[in-house]
Amino acid sequence: MLLIQNITKTFFPGTINERVALNDVSLQLKTGDFVTVIGSNGAGKSTLLNMISGKLPVDSGDLSIDGSSVKRMPDYARAAYVGRVFQDPMAGTAPDLSIEQNLALALRRGQHRGLAWGVTHKRRAFFREELLSLELGLENRLKARVGLLSGGQRQALSLLMASFTQPRILLLDEHTAALDPQRAELVTTLTESIVEKHHLTTLMVTHNMEQALRLGNRLIMMHEGQIILDVDAERKATMTVPDLLAEFAKIKGASLDDRALLG
Amino acid sequence: MNAALELGLLYGIMALGVYLTFRILNFPDLTVDGSFTTGAAVAASLIINGVPAPLATLAGAASGAVAGLVTGVLYTKGRIDGLLAGILTMIALWSINLRIMGKSNLPLLREDTMMTPLRDAGLLGGAWSILIFAVAALLIKFAIDWFLSTDLGLSIQATGNNEQMIRSLGVNTHRTTILTLAISNGLVALCGALIAQYQGFADVSMGIGLILVGLASVIVGQAVFGRRTIFLASLAVIGGAVIYRLVIFFALGAGLNPNDMKLISALLVVAALLLPRWGFLKHIPSLRQMRSAAGSANYSKST
Numbered sequence: 001m002l003l004i005q006n007i008t009k010t011f012f013p014g015t016i017n018e019r020v021a022l023n024d025v026s027l028q029l030k031t032g033d034f035v036t037v038i039g040s041n042g043a044g045k046s047t048l049l050n051m052i053s054g055k056l057p058v059d060s061g062d063l064s065i066d067g068s069s070v071k072r073m074p075d076y077a078r079a080a081y082v083g084r085v086f087q088d089p090m091a092g093t094a095p096d097l098s099i100e101q102n103l104a105l106a107l108r109r110g111q112h113r114g115l116a117w118g119v120t121h122k123r124r125a126f127f128r129e130e131l132l133s134l135e136l137g138l139e140n141r142l143k144a145r146v147g148l149l150s151g152g153q154r155q156a157l158s159l160l161m162a163s164f165t166q167p168r169i170l171l172l173d174e175h176t177a178a179l180d181p182q183r184a185e186l187v188t189t190l191t192e193s194i195v196e197k198h199h200l201t202t203l204m205v206t207h208n209m210e211q212a213l214r215l216g217n218r219l220i221m222m223h224e225g226q227i228i229l230d231v232d233a234e235r236k237a238t239m240t241v242p243d244l245l246a247e248f249a250k251i252k253g254a255s256l257d258d259r260a261l262l263g
Numbered sequence: 264m265n266a267a268l269e270l271g272l273l274y275g276i277m278a279l280g281v282y283l284t285f286r287i288l289n290f291p292d293l294t295v296d297g298s299f300t301t302g303a304a305v306a307a308s309l310i311i312n313g314v315p316a317p318l319a320t321l322a323g324a325a326s327g328a329v330a331g332l333v334t335g336v337l338y339t340k341g342r343i344d345g346l347l348a349g350i351l352t353m354i355a356l357w358s359i360n361l362r363i364m365g366k367s368n369l370p371l372l373r374e375d376t377m378m379t380p381l382r383d384a385g386l387l388g389g390a391w392s393i394l395i396f397a398v399a400a401l402l403i404k405f406a407i408d409w410f411l412s413t414d415l416g417l418s419i420q421a422t423g424n425n426e427q428m429i430r431s432l433g434v435n436t437h438r439t440t441i442l443t444l445a446i447s448n449g450l451v452a453l454c455g456a457l458i459a460q461y462q463g464f465a466d467v468s469m470g471i472g473l474i475l476v477g478l479a480s481v482i483v484g485q486a487v488f489g490r491r492t493i494f495l496a497s498l499a500v501i502g503g504a505v506i507y508r509l510v511i512f513f514a515l516g517a518g519l520n521p522n523d524m525k526l527i528s529a530l531l532v533v534a535a536l537l538l539p540r541w542g543f544l545k546h547i548p549s550l551r552q553m554r555s556a557a558g559s560a561n562y563s564k565s566t
Contacts, residue, residue, distance in 0.1 A: 079430065083431075094424040096424045097420060097424060113434065114415055
């Protein structure tokens with residue numbers, strides 16, 4: 001499915017600000033894997049996602065999806081395989097377009113966009129059905145500008161737009177971090193059900209360790225550009241937040257409290 | 264007065280082009296000053312050389328599209344700032360336009376132009392020609408409305424609205440940007456070609472300051488008529504172009520001379536941008552909406 005081999009990324013190389021964001025990272029995801037990623041600030045979590053989505057080029061190493069290398073593929077071309085939800089609820093939707101127009105844009109992910117009507121009756125019926133699953137009442141507001149929606153609603157819509165065409169990989173970049181606890185819980189629940197429904201191969205970055213343990217079938221912890229812990233489903237099921245912290249302390253040979261890790 | 268209405272409707276085509284870049288793509292495109300004249304120059308030289316007027320007009324429009332394409336390539340592939348890319352093309356076009364025309368002014372007085380049938384029938388300056396020009400402008404408006412609601416058009420709207428998002432959905436925003444600039448400048452050049460035939464000559468300086476006329480039409484029109492939907496917004500743009508011509512008409516009537524018109528245009532744009540900030544005008548919703556849109560346009564480009 002997704003195969004990451006020895007990728008390295010250094011920002012501002014050769015300057016005083018040089019920073020190694022990813023240091024020889026390798027990772028393999030099987031189809032249907034739901035992997036949660038945790039780590040302190042600057043651990044390289046977001047950089048890893050940016051490498052996979054193609055937003056930033058890799059310095060060295062290789063990246064392949066379904067056996068073919070996508071290393072040199074620009075971000076818009078890679079979008080055919082990779083769906084993504086950003087941390088910023090404003091980032092994943094076009095505010096001046098209506099809900100149905102946003103969905104129409106997402107529906108053509110990775111396909112040719114020609115002179116056919118963007119929103120047809122058939123598509124509208126499909127959108128209504130998909131929006132129904134969000135249980136936010138958006139199915140009755142197809143023509144409303146997305147800019148009028150709340151952050152939670154926009155993030156739920158972004159999640160739907162990133163996933164309903166069933167991309168090969170779904171990337172979630174702390175997509176609940178900017179929401180209030182109640183909305184975050186809602187989007188988390190939606191994430192679970194959508195990933196489950198489409199059996200999406202998912203990589204989710206989160207700051208919330210409890211959430212990282214609860215969701216998915218695998219957990220990886222990153223620190224200073226490397227994957228320092230890889231927990232499989234079996235072990236993850238019995239793990240608690242203190243266990244995770246203890247693991248981190250053991251590996252790094254230092255004691256850190258929850259707050260330092262939560263950043 | 265009738266001539267002002269005719270001119271307003273013709274210039275409405277140019278304003279629709281400016282609307283595509285300024286509002287839809289969120290791109291302040293200064294190519295317009297050059298491509299307008301290019302359209303006029305190409306059409307006029309072809310007509311003088313015996314090419315049928317409709318064909319010459321289309322060729323004028325196509326030449327403008329090429330100019331827009333150049334600006335688009337400079338901006339996307341060359342990563343040159345949008346304003347500068349437009350200025351570069353505009354300045355370069357000055358020399359190219361002179362090359363096309365061979366001299367700074369090409370009279371079309373005895374040539375067969377697209378306006379000849381109207382003039383021969385004595386329709387120019389009357390209700391019929393206003394109606395014909397209005398139909399022409401509206402046809403282009405409806406074509407734009409339709410285009411913007413297609414899959415391709417929606418991706419163009421999204422390019423101007425949230426570039427990161429539409430790239431993450433698989434759209435090559437360089438392509439959409441270049442395409443929009445080409446269409447926009449094609450419309451501007453089409454307008455230039457028609458204006459040259461309407462006034463009976465092409466002049467190398469006829470495009471100077473035109474971007475302000477376009478912006479004034481878009482901003483004033485949308486302040487007056489609103490911009491909630493594409494249908495309304497593009498209609499407002501044509502309305503704005505007509506209003507602009509009427510303002511010029513009355514300003515001339517009040518004793519100002521044609522050389523004052525650039526100042527009037529600039530003041531009109533400044534007024535349309537500033538008035539919504541002041542006092543009671545704040546409470547007119549369409550003005551407020553426009554103000555915030557103008558602000559956010561600048562903001563999103565600079566970040």
